[in-house]
Amino acid sequence: MLQVKEHKGVMFGLLADTDRLNATIAPDVKADLTSALSNKGVRMVLNLSNIxxxxxxGIGTLISALKTARQNGGSFQLCCPKAEVLSLLKLMKLDMVFDIFDSEEQIA
Known part of the structure; x- marks a missing residue:
């Protein structure tokens, strides 16, 4: 479900084989993210380009991942959200909670 690659000390995650982050897949995604973010100081960026x-x-899963990362001295950021997803994040004021980037290249 969650594909992860590492580049320059940053883990980049991508939800494969789906265009939805909903109740059907959220438990598996949450387990994968929690496992990846449980180590100290992990920096992860979740690419939402195909969602x-x-x-x-799904929103709860993202918030849980952010909390896990912070508890372990790491970070959890989002990138490449489609317009409809970004609109939802802004409506819920989660753009004030998450660092959201337009592309993976913006992340240093």
Whole structure:
């Protein structure tokens, strides 16, 4: 489900084989993210470029990942959200909570 690659000390995650982050897949995604972010100081960026729909369970999964990262001295950021996903994040004021980048190249 979650594909991870590492580049210059940053882990880049991508949800493969789906365009939705919803109650159906959220438990598996949450488990994968929690596992990846449980180590000290992990910096992860989740690429949302292929996600066109997120429900409340999916939002909860993203918030849980951010909390896990912070508890372990790491960071969890988002990049490449489609317009509809970004609109939802802004509506929920989560753009004030998450660092959201337009592209992976912006992340240093």
């Amino acid at each position: 066109s729909f997120i429900d409340s369970t």
